[in-house]
Amino acid sequence: DVKVTQSSRYLVKRTGEKVFLECVQDMDHENMFWYRQDPGLGLRLIYFSYDVKMKEKGDIPEGYSVSREKKERFSLILESASTNQTSMYLCASSAPGTGQEQFFGPGTRLTVL
Amino acid sequence: GQNIDQPTEMTATEGAIVQINCTYQTSGFNGLFWYQQHAGEAPTFLSYNVLDGLEEKGRFSSFLSRSKGYSYLLLKELQMKDSASYLCAAYNNAGNMLTFGGGTRLMVKP
Numbered sequence: 001d002v003k004v005t006q007s008s009r010y011l012v013k014r015t016g017e018k019v020f021l022e023c024v025q026d027m028d029h030e031n032m033f034w035y036r037q038d039p040g041l042g043l044r045l046i047y048f049s050y051d052v053k054m055k056e057k058g059d060i061p062e063g064y065s066v067s068r069e070k071k072e073r074f075s076l077i078l079e080s081a082s083t084n085q086t087s088m089y090l091c092a093s094s095a096p097g098t099g100q101e102q103f104f105g106p107g108t109r110l111t112v113l
Numbered sequence: 114g115q116n117i118d119q120p121t122e123m124t125a126t127e128g129a130i131v132q133i134n135c136t137y138q139t140s141g142f143n144g145l146f147w148y149q150q151h152a153g154e155a156p157t158f159l160s161y162n163v164l165d166g167l168e169e170k171g172r173f174s175s176f177l178s179r180s181k182g183y184s185y186l187l188l189k190e191l192q193m194k195d196s197a198s199y200l201c202a203a204y205n206n207a208g209n210m211l212t213f214g215g216g217t218r219l220m221v222k223p
Binding site for chain 1: 143161204215
């Protein structure tokens with residue numbers, strides 16, 4: 001059974017803290033993605049990666065960075081968390097090629113106080 | 114720019130048929146995905162249309178018209194477990210990316 005896992009389901013942090021969200025996939029996928037999901041706005045792409053040590057900005061990269069040191073792991077970093085980063089964060093992975101299905105993790109609900 | 118529109122909420126009766134529409138205006142369009150997301154869970158893949166026409170998968174069908182920038186998801190013989198959000202997403206071949214609409218929350222009533 002294919003799987004994308006995320007390190008935490010719920011996380012509470014304080015303004016200014018550095019936050020790490022981890023994502024691991026066991027499908028040997030090249031592509032990995034980080035989204036945030038907010039009511040009425042749908043899923044918005046923050047960053048994605050096509051390969052190890054490679055990253056590309058999505059639609060809303062400001063305030064975030066990413067790291068991909070190993071193929072199976074893609075980390076999202078909030079250098080200095082702010083209240084407007086309170087959201088549901090979803091990680092996804094896909095195989096290379098046109099129109100490949102993205103497999104999603106269960107999500108991390110982050111609250112920044 | 115990228116713009117995906119779908120209704121925010123819909124309500125339907127168990128056993129009925131419901132159609133969820135999605136219109137899109139995107140650059141580099143190369144296909145339309147539909148995902149289902151139950152509350153508190155991850156989105157799961159339903160369908161991918163790249164050519165015009167209707168594709169059927171059991172109780173669910175998806176339609177695409179590239180010339181009209183329009184897609185719909187058709188759910189037949191509705192069941193209570195179909196209560197979920199349905200996400201429409203346009204695939205951009207240039208960047209291998211998905212652009213999602215806001216999602217349609219479907220409530221199925223007895």
